[in-house]
Amino acid sequence: MLSDGPFVDVERRTVSPRVFYEPEVYERERALIFARSWLYLGHESEIEEKNSYVSADMGGDPVILWRGPDGKARAFLNTCTHRGVKICRVDRGKSKVLTCPYHGWSFNSAGELAGVPARERYGPTFNPQEWGLLEVPRVEAYAGLVFGNMNPEAESLVDFLGDIRWYLDTQFKRTAKGRVVFPGVQKITLDVNWKLASEQFGGDSLHVSTAHRSCKPLGMLGDPNKFHKGAPLQYDFNVSTDQGHGWASLSPDVAPGTPVEQFDAYEAEVYRNAPDCLTPRQKELTLTGAVGFVFPNFAFISFLGGFGLRLFVPKGPQKTEVWFWSAADAEAPDWRKELSRQLNIRSFTAGGVVDADDNEMWLQAQKGLTGYFRRNKPFNYQLGLGIEGVYEDERPGRLDNIPIESGVIGFHRRWHQLMEGGGDRPYLAEAAE
Numbered sequence: 435m436l437s438d439g440p441f442v443d444v445e446r447r448t449v450s451p452r453v454f455y456e457p458e459v460y461e462r463e464r465a466l467i468f469a470r471s472w473l474y475l476g477h478e479s480e481i482e483e484k485n486s487y488v489s490a491d492m493g494g495d496p497v498i499l500w501r502g503p504d505g506k507a508r509a510f511l512n513t514c515t516h517r518g519v520k521i522c523r524v525d526r527g528k529s530k531v532l533t534c535p536y537h538g539w540s541f542n543s544a545g546e547l548a549g550v551p552a553r554e555r556y557g558p559t560f561n562p563q564e565w566g567l568l569e570v571p572r573v574e575a576y577a578g579l580v581f582g583n584m585n586p587e588a589e590s591l592v593d594f595l596g597d598i599r600w601y602l603d604t605q606f607k608r609t610a611k612g613r614v615v616f617p618g619v620q621k622i623t624l625d626v627n628w629k630l631a632s633e634q635f636g637g638d639s640l641h642v643s644t645a646h647r648s649c650k651p652l653g654m655l656g657d658p659n660k661f662h663k664g665a666p667l668q669y670d671f672n673v674s675t676d677q678g679h680g681w682a683s684l685s686p687d688v689a690p691g692t693p694v695e696q697f698d699a700y701e702a703e704v705y706r707n708a709p710d711c712l713t714p715r716q717k718e719l720t721l722t723g724a725v726g727f728v729f730p731n732f733a734f735i736s737f738l739g740g741f742g743l744r745l746f747v748p749k750g751p752q753k754t755e756v757w758f759w760s761a762a763d764a765e766a767p768d769w770r771k772e773l774s775r776q777l778n779i780r781s782f783t784a785g786g787v788v789d790a791d792d793n794e795m796w797l798q799a800q801k802g803l804t805g806y807f808r809r810n811k812p813f814n815y816q817l818g819l820g821i822e823g824v825y826e827d828e829r830p831g832r833l834d835n836i837p838i839e840s841g842v843i844g845f846h847r848r849w850h851q852l853m854e855g856g857g858d859r860p861y862l863a864e865a866a867e
């Protein structure tokens with residue numbers, strides 16, 4: 435018997451396919467998720483100099499992250515206040531002023547309207563101070579990662595990150611200077627809902643040995659089946675957090691073509707010199723592979739010797755842009771930086787052998803879930819339900835053996851909480867009627 439049921443049943447751990455395509459859900463997400471969450475904008479290493487900027491995106495709205503003449507990083511909607519045209523049309527640059535290509539209004543790196551053609555014909559009531567770029571009210575950074583929030587009343591970024599900070603530290607603070615993000619961003623557009631990508635990075639370790647099976651003969655995965663053998667919780671484990679963030683720690687592996695001796699010597703040095711702000715347990719995890727996810731749409735991978743960041747940019751109920759960056763330790767020698775960049779591009783970017791599998795699976799899932807009859811039967815997120823362990827040590831969040839879907843449903847649980855919006859009447863119950 436087909437039934438509508440609730441959009442997200444957190445107890446039974448099921449999710450309705452309708453959340454992945456309904457236009458009304460998407461509009462509510464823009465208001466209740468993307469307008470209220472901390473969203474990744476860029477990395478401090480990309481905008482080190484005054485007046486440097488990168489293009490960013492906040493829930494489908496184009497944004498510029500721009501370091502002002504005073505050294506402060508600000509974010510603005512990338513849309514002209516005159517008639518809406520995008521004022522910045524490149525991914526990255528440096529300029530004191532950006533000029534709109536339509537009628538030539540120009541804006542400085544503090545967001546002020548700095549020049550207006552035919553200025554004298556605007557009359558006496560025109561006040562340029564009212565027509566500066568629309569500024570994102572909150573911009574904060576953690577470990578080099580810069581986030582923005584459209585909600586002026588939002589909790590601090592540190593509080594928003596919550597339990598995931600402990601794990602972020604193992605990857606973004608493993609050396610004193612942190613990470614550096616290389617110039618160049620890859621973008622791919624997929625006809626899928628953004629949540630198919632986000633939920634996977636929330637902790638879907640089950641798909642690895644099936645969807646990425648073809649990586650095994652290529653030598654790209656040491657032993658994908660190790661995740662099914664109850665690998666020791668020491669290095670291979672999943673973390674889910676109340677904030678909807680997720681983490682998977684994976685035994686270290688390197689891709690073919692890696693100069694293993696040189697690589698191991700470098701990693702050993704990183705471990706030996708890890709800063710003292712990390713605990714011994716955190717230091718140990720600096721060398722493991724990691725897939726991390728910050729709710730709602732930012733993720734990174736440190737695996738197979740590469741290191742990359744990614745953003746799942748919603749562009750419609752059934753359209754998502756995925757943005758990919760490559761990164762490395764800021765003080766790594768050039769060979770290690772280049773290796774990190776190449777390995778990440780080869781495996782985990784738009785044309786990477788690993789991502790090609792995921793893209794295909796998401797496209798197939800999206801096609802399947804919009805079927806007229808299929809849409810009424812909820813999806814299953816019950817892997818681990820009732821057999822999850824309770825492990826307690828200094829590692830925060832809920833820890834479990836891999837594979838488990840507690841992180842995947844954890845993403846949907848948080849989504850559900852925010853979509854209910856704290857109103858008198860839960861939106862999702864209302865929508866399911």
Ligand code: FES
Binds near residue numbers: 514516517534537538
């Ligand atoms: S739209 Fe930008 S100057 Fe007219």
Ligand SMILES: [Fe+2]
Binds near residue numbers: 642646
């Ligand atoms: Fe994958």
